[in-house]
Structure formats: structure tokens, C-alpha cells
Amino acid sequence: MKILLTGSTGQVGYELARSLQGLGDVVAVDRNVMDLSNLDQVRDVIRTVRPQLIVNPAAYTAVDKAESEPELAYRVNAEAPGLMAQEAKLLGAAMVHYSTDYVFDGSNPEPRGEDDVTGPLNVYGASKLAGEQAIAAAGIDHLIFRTSWVYGMRGKNFLLTMMRLASEREELKVVADQHGAPTWSRTIADTTALVLAQARQGGPEWWGQNSGVYHLSAQGQTTWFEFTQAIVEAAGLSCRVLPIGSAEYPTPARRPQYSVMSSERLVSRFCHLPDWKQALHLCMGQ
Numbered sequence: 001m002k003i004l005l006t007g008s009t010g011q012v013g014y015e016l017a018r019s020l021q022g023l024g025d026v027v028a029v030d031r032n033v034m035d036l037s038n039l040d041q042v043r044d045v046i047r048t049v050r051p052q053l054i055v056n057p058a059a060y061t062a063v064d065k066a067e068s069e070p071e072l073a074y075r076v077n078a079e080a081p082g083l084m085a086q087e088a089k090l091l092g093a094a095m096v097h098y099s100t101d102y103v104f105d106g107s108n109p110e111p112r113g114e115d116d117v118t119g120p121l122n123v124y125g126a127s128k129l130a131g132e133q134a135i136a137a138a139g140i141d142h143l144i145f146r147t148s149w150v151y152g153m154r155g156k157n158f159l160l161t162m163m164r165l166a167s168e169r170e171e172l173k174v175v176a177d178q179h180g181a182p183t184w185s186r187t188i189a190d191t192t193a194l195v196l197a198q199a200r201q202g203g204p205e206w207w208g209q210n211s212g213v214y215h216l217s218a219q220g221q222t223t224w225f226e227f228t229q230a231i232v233e234a235a236g237l238s239c240r241v242l243p244i245g246s247a248e249y250p251t252p253a254r255r256p257q258y259s260v261m262s263s264e265r266l267v268s269r270f271c272h273l274p275d276w277k278q279a280l281h282l283c284m285g286q
């Protein structure tokens, strides 16, 4: 199987480049080869590569910056994935795509299911939701994995930011009123590969039965404040971590207060997902 993998320089894309190896011939492209803000280039690359599967972890992920660059965020997160899906349809290919807990408004403190009502609070979340809808509308075989609070030992993420800040400062103030599930980039990639291996085993009916949206986050829940405490402790750093309210940490983009997602659909159909703290310790080499 020929697999076109985008965003191979990103957190999830980097891990996918390894995890997908056993599944087929992976053609990994980065921004230099396929810039998602250039729709003609997206079409040309797909028509040249002619994949049987497109795996698209590339995205505009700068949540605050998106507020002042909505057009670019929508082009990369919605129009480009929509075009990929249309091209996949012409090729008879399937598509794997990633989305976010920020499609939810976070107003009630109950884990969200895949069919629960969405209501993004910021441009990033809205652009990601539009991407999901564009893929679903194309009517192709697809998997959309909504994940959350992605971290890993490389790339730009909250874990590395907090390790740096905690080593520079004596005290960190971190919001304690936003709840979610930090998810290791490797968990996302390995789970994707496992599900795709099941798809391969499942034969022609598999996609018809299993296409759709799945929540793919580590189990359990926490806050950015508690996540930071766990990071600082696991790293053996001595920085004090203090809880604050979101109002004390103003940002251009609004963020949901409670965006925990239930991964029950994925777990019951496909495979186990680790607890967020266990995965954090594994990631940090403990």
C-alpha cells in the first residue's frame, strides 16, 4: 500500500513516519514539498504520488496566532484537508486525519462523545471543525482522530516549554481551571498504526463499518496546572508551581474550560489507551 504522509516535521507526523513503516510504502512530505496553504501544490503532489491512503497530521496549530490569521488557518486546516479528501475520492483512496478537543466549547464538565454537540471558542478550533466536515462531506473511507494536549520530547509543545521555564525560573503560574487530557505524540501514532493494521485485516467491509470520528486521547484528565506539577516532578526540577485562573493568564484565543473526551468508542472497537500520567512517565524515560 502506498501511503502519503504529510507534516512529517511535526510532533505526530514524526512519530507516524516510524509507526506506519510496517503498513506500506510511506511517502513523507513536508512543507517544502507540499505547502498546505498552496492548494494547487496539494493537488499536484497527490496526483503525482497517487497514494491508496493519505495520512494528514499537518495542521496550523498556533492557537493564539490563528486569531489574527484566520484565512491561513482555514486554508491549512479546512480547505486543504477538504481538497485531499476530494482527490482521495478520485483515486479511490482512504484518508486518516487528526482533529482537536478544541472543537468543543467546554461548558459542561462531562467527557464528550464523538456525537456530542461542538462549539469551538477560537479560530483554530473552528478551522479544525470545518476540516472534519469537509472530509466527511467528500464521502470517502476515512478516520478522523480527535486528540488533545499533544506533547513529546521534540517539537513545540507544553511539556518542553514548561521544562525550559521551570529550569529558568523559581516559580511558574499555570491555569488550573482548564481541564483536558495530555496525550503523547507516540500514543497517537502507534494507535493509528494499530487501527490501520486492523483495517488491512478487516477486508473490504472494514471501512464501511468503521469510517468516522474517534476520540483518541490518553485516559484520565487533569489541568494545565497539574500537568505542569507532574512534569516538574518527573524532571526532578525544583521550581514552585502555583495555580491561577484563566483570567490571570490572558491570551488572544479563548480556550475551553473542560474539553475531556471519552475515547470509549475507540477503546471498545480497537485497542487500549494509556493513562495520561503513565504515558508522561514513559515519554520522560521513567
Ligand SMILES: NC(=O)C1=CN([C@@H]2O[C@H](COP(=O)(O)OP(=O)(O)OC[C@H]3O[C@@H](n4cnc5c(N)ncnc54)[C@H](OP(=O)(O)O)[C@@H]3O)[C@@H](O)[C@H]2O)C=CC1
Pocket (backbone or CB within 6 Å): 006, 007, 008, 009, 010, 011, 012, 013, 030, 031, 034, 035, 036, 037, 056, 057, 058, 059, 060, 061, 076, 097, 098, 099, 100, 101, 128, 146, 147, 148, 149, 150, 151, 155, 156
Ligand atoms: N499540538 C497539539 O497540542 C494538538 C494537535 N492536534 C492535532 O493533531 C495533529 C498533529 O498535530 P502536531 O503534530 O501536534 O502539530 P505540530 O504543530 O507539532 O506540527 C504541525 C505540522 O504541520 C506542518 N504544517 C503547518 N503548516 C503547514 C503548511 N502550510 N504546509 C505544510 N505543512 C504545514 C508543520 O510543518 P513545519 O514544521 O514546517 O511548521 C508540522 O509538520 C494536527 O491535526 C493538530 O491539529 C490536536 C490536539 C492537540
Ligand SMILES: Cc1cn([C@H]2C[C@H](O)[C@@H](COP(=O)(O)OP(=O)(O)O[C@H]3O[C@@H](C)C(=O)[C@@H](O)[C@H]3O)O2)c(=O)[nH]c1=O
Pocket (backbone or CB within 6 Å): 061, 062, 063, 064, 099, 100, 101, 102, 147, 148, 149, 150, 157, 158, 161, 165, 172, 173, 174, 175, 178, 224, 249, 251, 255
Ligand atoms: C506557558 C504558560 C501557559 N499557560 C496556559 C495558557 C493556556 O491557557 C494553557 C495551555 O497553553 P498552550 O498555549 O501551550 O496550549 P494550547 O496551545 O492552547 O494547546 C492546545 O493546542 C492545540 C493545537 C490543541 O489542539 C489543543 O488540544 C491544545 O493542546 O496554559 C499558563 O497558565 N502559564 C504558562 O506559563
Ligand SMILES: [Mg+2]
Pocket (backbone or CB within 6 Å): 061, 062, 063, 064
Ligand atoms: Mg500552543
